[in-house]
Amino acid sequence: MKERALPRARKDCLSRELDDEVVIYDPQRHEGHCLNATAAAVWKLCDGKNSASQIALIVSRQFSAQVDESVVQLALEYLTDAHLLVEQKTSVGSPSRRVALRRVGMAAAFALPLITSIVAPTPAHAATCLPGGALCSSGAQCCSGICLLGKCLLGATSKPGAKRRSSIVGAEFESGETQ
């Protein structure tokens, strides 16, 4: 896990709050993210002025529970993986996620940070696909994904989501949530 001096959230992403979660759209990478309460609280404090330890203190006050700095580090790691922080030159060897998780323990009084991510669909991917034999101009229109000589190829049908890269950053911790 890398240590960031003063993490700063990217300003060019669009965001909306829903209860204690935050939904973010990254127009550069065409990705959508949902931050749970802990990840959202950390993300909001990434203003380039707060260090991880300061963020841990503030979040502890917000949650009325002791939030360890390693939790904040974990959240920063996920935020970095999701490209939601301004890239920084990083330093020092720091504990792995597994070690950090062990340190945090499963009995925390708050949810561990969790970020769910999707890749935004292209228009053709977000619409009903054409069956085999239908006229097409690109493979994205066809259920088979193949447009050959102006016609959708018969045969294998792409399953829902096959055209979408969906990743859950930190999903390994989902079952460990205690909130």
Add this chain to the structure above:
Amino acid sequence: MKKLDRLGWAEGLAFSTFGVGVGVRVNVPGVLPRLLPLLPPGWKKSRRLVAQRVYSLMVAEGCERAGMRRLHVLYADSARLARGPGLDLLLEAFEADLHLHTAEASSDMTFLHAGVVGWQGRAIVVPGRSFSGKTTLVREMLRLGATYYSDEFAVVDNLGLVHPFARPLGIREEGSGAQTKYTAERLAATTGVGPLPVGIAVISEYQMGAQWRPVPLSQGQGALELLANSVAVRRQPHKTLIRIHELARQAVFLRGTRGEAREAASSILRFCSEP
């Protein structure tokens, strides 16, 4: 495009749909009426309009000579969209492209790939990709008395209300995957006319033999699911996010794997009927 413009056009039509201006022209008289049922629901003829896209349908005429096939050709602006000997296939390609273009280009509304029905004054939205079973679920809910809104797009306004996009349901034939069109009336259902606030959004996938045991999703996770099914999020991220946020604030989200659509449909409607 100029080359196309110079060709002889017999009939044309300019119309607007969800704030998108579209032009259509054909080279043979009498073909235009065949296109009208394929236009997006709620289209309005317009005399003065800047068309954002012009469809040009060249219908092959005349007798065929031995060894020579006459092909119909469909253009969207200057790009060739489809070409083939069967006019029906070209009309399918026209409808698919026009609806998708409308969904992508409309700035008045956000289009989500979803089935929608109305039930007790609220919309039930079923977002999902092709082959996730949206239309089957919609058809079952219609059978149980729901009002038809769409089997293709949930059309969302700035307040998060869902408008009808009541094109005929495209019910897939087993095996080929080709769709047969059924109007709501043919399925003995009524069609919704006004916008509705969302009651629930159901993220479901078909799996043979599965039992419908949905779990609630948080609003943030639900909003992300809607984002994953929005047609124009890449082109209009700001408006899309605002409208999805408004919709998600009002909605309850459920996710589950379903087996038979009948069981899931009746469970969903029961859930919506609860106070």
